[in-house]
Amino acid sequence: MRSKILKYSVFLFIILLIIGGIYYLKLPNRHKAIVKTQVYHKLGLVDDSWNIKTTDSTISLFSPTLVIDNIYKSMEGPKAMTSFQIDYTRNDLVWLTSFETKAVSTNEIDQLSNDYVCHTNIDFYDGEHYARWNLNNRIGEQYPRLTSMSNGIEAYKLPEGFGFPVFTNENLFTATQILNHNIKGDAFTVKHKVTLGFKAHHPDMKPLMSKTVFVMLPYDSDKPFQGPTENNPNICLPVETKNHSYVDDEGHHLSGHWVIFKGKETYTSDITKQLQLKDSTTMHQIAVHLHPFAEELQFRDKTKDTTLFISKADNYQDKIGLKKVTYFSSEDGIMLYPNHQYELVLKTNNTTGVNQDMMASMFVFLYDKEMDDKIKSYNSNQ
Amino acid sequence: MKFLKILILIFFFGCNSDSKQLPILSYKIDDKGNSAPYKITYITFKNQLGENFSTDNIKDKVFLANFFFTSCPSICPPMRNKLIDIADTFQSEDNFLIVSHTIDPENDTVEVLKNYSEATGISIDKWQFIRSSVEHTRLQAGLFMTNFKPNEEGTDFYHSSYAALVDTDQQIRGFYNLLVDEEIERLKEDIAFLLKTNS
Numbered sequence: 001m002r003s004k005i006l007k008y009s010v011f012l013f014i015i016l017l018i019i020g021g022i023y024y025l026k027l028p029n030r031h032k033a034i035v036k037t038q039v040y041h042k043l044g045l046v047d048d049s050w051n052i053k054t055t056d057s058t059i060s061l062f063s064p065t066l067v068i069d070n071i072y073k074s075m076e077g078p079k080a081m082t083s084f085q086i087d088y089t090r091n092d093l094v095w096l097t098s099f100e101t102k103a104v105s106t107n108e109i110d111q112l113s114n115d116y117v118c119h120t121n122i123d124f125y126d127g128e129h130y131a132r133w134n135l136n137n138r139i140g141e142q143y144p145r146l147t148s149m150s151n152g153i154e155a156y157k158l159p160e161g162f163g164f165p166v167f168t169n170e171n172l173f174t175a176t177q178i179l180n181h182n183i184k185g186d187a188f189t190v191k192h193k194v195t196l197g198f199k200a201h202h203p204d205m206k207p208l209m210s211k212t213v214f215v216m217l218p219y220d221s222d223k224p225f226q227g228p229t230e231n232n233p234n235i236c237l238p239v240e241t242k243n244h245s246y247v248d249d250e251g252h253h254l255s256g257h258w259v260i261f262k263g264k265e266t267y268t269s270d271i272t273k274q275l276q277l278k279d280s281t282t283m284h285q286i287a288v289h290l291h292p293f294a295e296e297l298q299f300r301d302k303t304k305d306t307t308l309f310i311s312k313a314d315n316y317q318d319k320i321g322l323k324k325v326t327y328f329s330s331e332d333g334i335m336l337y338p339n340h341q342y343e344l345v346l347k348t349n350n351t352t353g354v355n356q357d358m359m360a361s362m363f364v365f366l367y368d369k370e371m372d373d374k375i376k377s378y379n380s381n382q
Numbered sequence: 383m384k385f386l387k388i389l390i391l392i393f394f395f396g397c398n399s400d401s402k403q404l405p406i407l408s409y410k411i412d413d414k415g416n417s418a419p420y421k422i423t424y425i426t427f428k429n430q431l432g433e434n435f436s437t438d439n440i441k442d443k444v445f446l447a448n449f450f451f452t453s454c455p456s457i458c459p460p461m462r463n464k465l466i467d468i469a470d471t472f473q474s475e476d477n478f479l480i481v482s483h484t485i486d487p488e489n490d491t492v493e494v495l496k497n498y499s500e501a502t503g504i505s506i507d508k509w510q511f512i513r514s515s516v517e518h519t520r521l522q523a524g525l526f527m528t529n530f531k532p533n534e535e536g537t538d539f540y541h542s543s544y545a546a547l548v549d550t551d552q553q554i555r556g557f558y559n560l561l562v563d564e565e566i567e568r569l570k571e572d573i574a575f576l577l578k579t580n581s
Contacts, residue, residue, distance in 0.1 A: 082564055088405045091417075127542050128557050131527030133411055139529045140540040169405035171557050377415035 069187035077178030087168040095163030098197030100155035118179035119150035152322030181320035209368040213271040214361035216254035282333030285365035302341035408554035421552035430495035445479040448545040451486035
């Protein structure tokens with residue numbers, strides 16, 4: 001009887017193992033990376049904890065160890081995320097002024113190639129952030145992304161005298177993801193070091209608010225993976241329809257992560273609604289997120305038919321990757337108007353023989369007059 | 383098993399509680415620029431049995447508060463699963479409570495909330511589902527530093543996936559995104575910390 005139970009148990013275990021194996025093998029690369037990262041971390045095979053170091057002017061977050069065992073295109077690689085506070089024991093107003101991410105070895109000292117940085121996002125909790133200042137109407141208006149650093153644009157500073165105001169015990173959130181377009185062979189390990197620079201409160205500082213704008217392209221929701229056809233050439237082929245998919249007011253399906261085919265292409269996307277401008281204001285900083293084979297991303301005023309900023313992307317010639325992506329930073333800023341229409345224009349050139357994937361976003365920092373008024377009132381009482 | 387889980391959490395924080403602190407986050411900056419701390423209070427709410435839910439119900443409790451509606455098609459089902467897990471973990475803790483506020487009182491009647499509550503399998507002394515007028519619920523959301531609003535199509539509401547953790551002095555001590563596994567772990571640690579230290 002016992003041997004029968006044992007036999008059936010082993011049989012059941014093998015069946016489950018085969019089903020699990022088949023299921024795993026059918027997963028896309030991105031989901032396999034999630035499973036593998038969980039296994040590495042839960043089994044204690046690699047360091048699974050965040051190491052956070054704070055000084056008077058910086059907070060550095062060292063990610064858990066992430067294993068690179070494969071080619072990982074944008075948005076596919078192992079990732080890690082955590083919430084954090086600059087200093088939960090204090091309730092001081094400070095100003096975030098700089099952002100940097102880099103790949104480092106597991107000793108957290110030696111710098112590695114930033115080819116292993118896909119992106120690092122910095123988010124805030126809009127409820128806590130805005131409710132403290134009695135700006136409840138802003139909660140839920142837009143995804144609370146403060147900014148993002150990515151391959152080709154791994155570090156930047158806000159213009160002198162400008163910052164994003166946070167309290168030291170306020171919840172912030174970071175998510176960072178591995179990229180590896182080129183290295184095959186034995187697995188190796190990296191960490192990401194994410195550093196935010198901040199300054200103590202000063203009454204002369206001007207607050208910025210962040211808005212994310214990005215290229216969205218229509219796709220056929222009935223046949224999403226058919227891509228453009230002769231009858232319908234103005235649609236894109238989305239990478240997937242779950243993430244980065246949107247439906248506009250007219251019910252059109254749009255994707256923010258799509259496939260680019262061999263050769264040059266230009267994409268245009270209206271961003272007026274994403275900007276949600278209520279008043280005229282000045283734009284002081286633009287950080288950019290692009291994928292390899294992007295050549296430039298323009299921020300345009302459609303109403304005036306002028307180009308306000310062009311971010312140039314410099315691609316490596318001997319491997320896949322972005323060597324440098326330019327960003328905008330200005331104390332004077334550029335005026336934006338609520339009654340104007342704005343758009344992004346993306347130019348790409350897929351120089352390979354195979355399809356590649358593309359995203360194009362700008363993290364735009366605007367002068368925040370309403371917050372400035374609140375902070376002036378706060379100044380007088382501190 | 384559940385008892386073991388909480389024992390491990392409390393033991394862990396027994397060893398680390400000397401260094402750990404949680405900030406007090408329930409304050410707002412008033413029109414004159416002053417930091418104005420406040421406490422969480424309740425009036426006009428009723429629970430899934432139609433009984434009054436007042437400040438007395440949270441007295442001396444560590445509690446977790448979130449906003450939801452029973453017909454929510456998007457973030458509520460995964461949030462509900464996480465909250466069931468948390469309720470299970472702290473089942474044996476008499477001083478721990480979950481309070482879920484419906485943002486759709488028109489459709490979420492007492493009976494609907496009762497059925498929803500029963501489907502979770504968690505007892506009412508551990509998880510209360512409460513309702514009031516939209517106006518009062520919005521004011522309560524303000525205390526928890528969040529808000530809600532119908533989306534443009536009118537088929538769904540914007541509401542946050544964050545929950546607020548409140549101590550026995552009715553002060554908010556943390557915010558946690560219920561859709562992120564790492565945040566759930568942090569939340570469990572902080573609940574255990576507050577239950578152990580009450581500080």
